[in-house]
Amino acid sequence: MTRTTLVAIAALAFSTLPSPTFASLGGNVGTVDADRVQMKAAQLRIIRTSAYTLHELQSPAGVTIREYYAPGGTVFGVAWEGPWPPDMRQLLGPYFEQFQRATGAARNTRRTRGVLMVNDGSLIVRISGHARAFSGFAYAPGLLPQGVQPNVIR
Amino acid sequence: MYRTLLIGIMLAAQVSSRQCDSSSTSSSGSGAPTNVLPIVVNAGPTNNYLNGAFANVTICVPATSNCQTIGGILIDTGSVGLRVVSSVLTLPLPQQTGAGGAPVVECLPFVDGFTWGPVQTADVKMAGETASSIAVQVVGLDKFPTVPGSCSSQGTAEETLNDLNANGILGVGLFREDCGLGCAITGSSNPGLYYTCPSSGCVIAAEPVASQVQNPVSHFAVNNNGIVIQLPTVQTGGAPSSSGTMTFGIGTQSNNALGSAKVFTLDNLANFATVFNGQTYTSSFIDSGSNGIFFLDSASTGLPDCKNSTGFYCPTALTALSATQRGLNGTTNAVAFNAGNVDRINATFSVFAEATGANPGGFDWGLPFFFGRTVFVAIAGQSTPGGTGPFWAY
Numbered sequence: 001m002t003r004t005t006l007v008a009i010a011a012l013a014f015s016t017l018p019s020p021t022f023a024s025l026g027g028n029v030g031t032v033d034a035d036r037v038q039m040k041a042a043q044l045r046i047i048r049t050s051a052y053t054l055h056e057l058q059s060p061a062g063v064t065i066r067e068y069y070a071p072g073g074t075v076f077g078v079a080w081e082g083p084w085p086p087d088m089r090q091l092l093g094p095y096f097e098q099f100q101r102a103t104g105a106a107r108n109t110r111r112t113r114g115v116l117m118v119n120d121g122s123l124i125v126r127i128s129g130h131a132r133a134f135s136g137f138a139y140a141p142g143l144l145p146q147g148v149q150p151n152v153i154r
Numbered sequence: 155m156y157r158t159l160l161i162g163i164m165l166a167a168q169v170s171s172r173q174c175d176s177s178s179t180s181s182s183g184s185g186a187p188t189n190v191l192p193i194v195v196n197a198g199p200t201n202n203y204l205n206g207a208f209a210n211v212t213i214c215v216p217a218t219s220n221c222q223t224i225g226g227i228l229i230d231t232g233s234v235g236l237r238v239v240s241s242v243l244t245l246p247l248p249q250q251t252g253a254g255g256a257p258v259v260e261c262l263p264f265v266d267g268f269t270w271g272p273v274q275t276a277d278v279k280m281a282g283e284t285a286s287s288i289a290v291q292v293v294g295l296d297k298f299p300t301v302p303g304s305c306s307s308q309g310t311a312e313e314t315l316n317d318l319n320a321n322g323i324l325g326v327g328l329f330r331e332d333c334g335l336g337c338a339i340t341g342s343s344n345p346g347l348y349y350t351c352p353s354s355g356c357v358i359a360a361e362p363v364a365s366q367v368q369n370p371v372s373h374f375a376v377n378n379n380g381i382v383i384q385l386p387t388v389q390t391g392g393a394p395s396s397s398g399t400m401t402f403g404i405g406t407q408s409n410n411a412l413g414s415a416k417v418f419t420l421d422n423l424a425n426f427a428t429v430f431n432g433q434t435y436t437s438s439f440i441d442s443g444s445n446g447i448f449f450l451d452s453a454s455t456g457l458p459d460c461k462n463s464t465g466f467y468c469p470t471a472l473t474a475l476s477a478t479q480r481g482l483n484g485t486t487n488a489v490a491f492n493a494g495n496v497d498r499i500n501a502t503f504s505v506f507a508e509a510t511g512a513n514p515g516g517f518d519w520g521l522p523f524f525f526g527r528t529v530f531v532a533i534a535g536q537s538t539p540g541g542t543g544p545f546w547a548y
Contacts, residue, residue: 115465
């Protein structure tokens with residue numbers, strides 16, 4: 001199930017929801033509906049193509065989250081846009097610590113400021129934006145279904 | 155050891171403390187404008203910044219002459235509010251408190267990480283202007299060392315001088331405060347930036363808009379509707395440093411008139427559109443805190459990625475490019491820019507107009523866009539001769 005935004009955390013802080021389990025990058029579509037209900041996100045639409053299925057959700061804080069499922073149900077990519085970034089730990093799931101390590105490593109001498117690109121082979125993350133406007137995407141190249149180009153994940 | 159020593163020396167050089175006298179808000183000379191803050195583009199306090207615009211900011215314990223002037227503060231039109239690294243702050247600023255008298259602490263997301271630290275109250279003085287008794291963030295783990303899980307889930311903490319490569323960040327972006335109504339209410343729509351931290355642990359809290367970390371400019375008595383940034387053209391190949399100005403107010407004095415500048419209004423996420431090679435990219439913005447023009451990717455631009463300066467483009471030859479910015483109001487302007495090789499910049503240079511890099515699907519017009527321009531940033535809800543903010547103009 002997908003738990004995506006910081007808002008989900010806020011929701012937990014203000015409510016007595018039971019502790020949820022999450023499906024995120026690398027997770028499975030099976031529990032997405034239960035998760036969406038728990039995070040109080042609205043299902044905006046589902047788009048099915050021959051190569052993947054896209055679930056688009058909107059969190060109460062206005063963050064749009066798109067999750068890309070392979071035919072077998074595995075989440076191979078996620079993307080977001082809204083006034084705040086999503087909860088990266090929830091969204092990246094088993095890839096989160098890899099993301100943290102990679103962002104630390106990216107702090108080299110002539111480092112970029114204002115855009116974050118992580119590319120360590122098995123995980124690609126891009127984050128861009130400014131005050132009250134964030135967007136980004138993440139995917140695991142090894143999970144991309146055959147014939148799907150990474151640039152569909154936006 | 156050497157590194158520590160070097161940083162210590164640079165800190166001593168860039169941070170100075172002084173007592174403010176009561177006349178510090180008046181004109182520095184007969185008729186001299188009091189709304190102009192000098193800014194410099196240089197390597198910054200850790201001596202490794204590329205395309206960072208810095209200034210001195212004076213902060214004071216509210217309504218006292220107990221003040222400190224801190225240099226090496228990054229000028230960031232992409233964020234809102236003043237944030238100071240705790241290790242350079244020597245003032246005993248009063249701590250803001252929330253429910254039950256518990257201290258208020260903030261977790262502010264940036265693109266490359268988050269800043270965690272207490273919200274404190276200060277008078278903020280720049281040029282001849284004063285923002286009295288506004289909330290600022292003191293960034294650091296010294297007072298509240300345990301970052302809540304809901305904050306660390308944002309990614310990577312940026313808590314120190316070496317994380318930020320700046321003594322602080324002056325957010326002079328498009329808004330009056332850093333969050334707005336979303337943070338002022340309880341419930342699932344609160345994005346969870348503000349916490350109260352009683353001894354039992356930090357919990358997300360509703361933070362009234364007026365108590366949030368504030369854009370100092372909007373709290374000036376005058377010249378409070380926005381800013382004007384002016385930086386000179388930089389020669390191809392770069393330069394060791396450059397200097398310019400940040401002028402407060404838009405159309406409020408003879409030195410901040412809009413003149414013939416074009417106004418670009420913004421969508422609901424404060425973005426405009428950029429058209430490049432016939433494609434329109436809607437998540438476009440201008441940001442002095444971005445140190446290059448970041449757009450698209452190597453595959454769509456033909457610009458190779460750098461081998462060393464990860465994230466930047468490194469074409470073998472200087473590459474001329476053009477893109478058209480388009481505001482929500484339909485205003486358009488074609489912008490010519492160049493992509494150069496960041497790996498080959500002279501190691502002693504800190505200013506490089508040709509710094510470009512990857513940002514798949516988007517356009518981030520960073521500091522090089524400001525070189526050779528006069529750029530206006532109008533704050534949301536504030537009235538100007540060009541209309542009510544937020545907007546960009548140049």
